[in-house]
Amino acid sequence: MDLRLxxxxxxxxxxxxxxxxxxxxSLADFKVDVAINFFRNRTAAExxxxxxxxxxARALLLRGNVxxxxxxxxxxxxxxxxxxxxxxxxxxAASGVLKPLPELTLHHFHWTMDINAFALLPLVQxxxxxxxxxxxxxxxxxxxxxxxxxxxxxxxxxxKAALESMVRHLAAELAPQGVRINAVSxxxxxxxxxxxxPNRDQLLDESxxxxxxxxxxxxxxxxNTVVFLCTEFASMIHGQTILVDGGYSxxx
Numbered sequence: 001m002d003l004r005l006x007x008x009x010x011x012x013x014x015x016x017x018x019x020x021x022x023x024x025x026s027l028a029d030f031k032v033d034v035a036i037n038f039f040r041n042r043t044a045a046e047x048x049x050x051x052x053x054x055x056x057a058r059a060l061l062l063r064g065n066v067x068x069x070x071x072x073x074x075x076x077x078x079x080x081x082x083x084x085x086x087x088x089x090x091x092x093a094a095s096g097v098l099k100p101l102p103e104l105t106l107h108h109f110h111w112t113m114d115i116n117a118f119a120l121l122p123l124v125q126x127x128x129x130x131x132x133x134x135x136x137x138x139x140x141x142x143x144x145x146x147x148x149x150x151x152x153x154x155x156x157x158x159x160k161a162a163l164e165s166m167v168r169h170l171a172a173e174l175a176p177q178g179v180r181i182n183a184v185s186x187x188x189x190x191x192x193x194x195x196x197x198p199n200r201d202q203l204l205d206e207s208x209x210x211x212x213x214x215x216x217x218x219x220x221x222x223x224n225t226v227v228f229l230c231t232e233f234a235s236m237i238h239g240q241t242i243l244v245d246g247g248y249s250x251x252x
Contacts, residue, residue: 003231006031008133009086010230011079013037013066013123014093016044019141019189022219023090023226025051030227033058035079035086037093039065058083066093066119067111076126085131088230091120091140096156109155116159120166128179135178137230140167141222142185142241144249160185164241171239180238184225187217187245213246221246 009032015024016038024034025048034052036059038045049059060082064071079086095115097108120140127136144150145157146164164183171181188207208216225244228234243249 003030003227003233005227005231007033008088008230009033009035009083010088010090011035011037011062011075011086011127012090012092013119015090016041016048019186019219019222020090020092021048022223023092023141024048025055026220026223026227027088027230028052028055028057028059031055031057032088032230033060033083035060035062035075035083037062037064037066037075039063039093065115066091066123067114069122072119072122072126076130080130085133086127087132087134087136089123089127089136089138090226091123091138093119094141094156096159098152098156100152101154104155109158112155112159113162116156117162117166120163120170124170124174124179124181128174128177135180135232135235137234138170138179138181139226139229140164140181140183141226142183144185144187144243144245146185146241148249167241168239175238180229180234182229182234182237182239183241184222184229185241185243185245186222187211187243187248189217189219189222207248210251211246211248212251215246217244217246 010027012020012024014020015036036045052059062075064075096112142160145153146160167183222244
């Protein structure tokens with residue numbers, strides 16, 4: 001399948017594991033050069049870089065915390081020096097505090113918001129500064145917690161809702177400049193991040209039982225949709241949040 005992506009360049013934040021890793025490798029399958037952003041685990045990022053290069057694409061390691069504007073500016077300076085420009089930005093890096101309301105503090109809330117939502121702003125601002133070969137596309141990774149109540153998910157859910165709102169507003173402003181911005185909201189995906197949920201096993205069992213498609217979502221399912229949104233076939237999709245949940249959210 002030729003998606004006409006060969007030679008394009010992408011930055012995937014938080015791409016050393018989980019959904020970010022699947023997105024990075026899927027883009028590389030279509031010969032997109034991928035910059036891998038990580039913060040702590042360089043070994044895992046290096047392994048992803050090797051897999052990208054084995055697929056015939058270039059890889060670039062960019063260490064930095066996306067919630068730190070100075071880190072973001074430095075990463076984009078390194079990317080520009082190495083590759084000259086960028087077409088695709090995948091805002092996937094996420095964190096957050098999973099606690100019941102009595103245990104949540106404003107520090108927890110600000111930390112979660114800064115990484116999951118507000119980081120999109122400097123990332124997009126830096127993307128606008130760089131030259132590109134054709135139109136640019138931005139995809140932010142969200143979750144069903146933006147629209148559904150999940151136990152202990154207050155701070156993270158609010159941050160994902162803010163992220164989706166930012167996607168809509170930025171899309172409306174930047175579409176005339178040839179920049180497409182969308183979000184992909186994933187259903188329950190069994191990644192390392194889910195290990196931090198105190199009710200992980202219950203969440204997995206319930207999600208599998210209630211999903212009409214008959215199975216849980218995989219990182220590859222999310223990656224497939226992200227890749228599609230980067231293609232010219234999605235040229236008239238702007239400011240949308242695409243649900244990838246096997247039909248879970250359509251049930252009452």
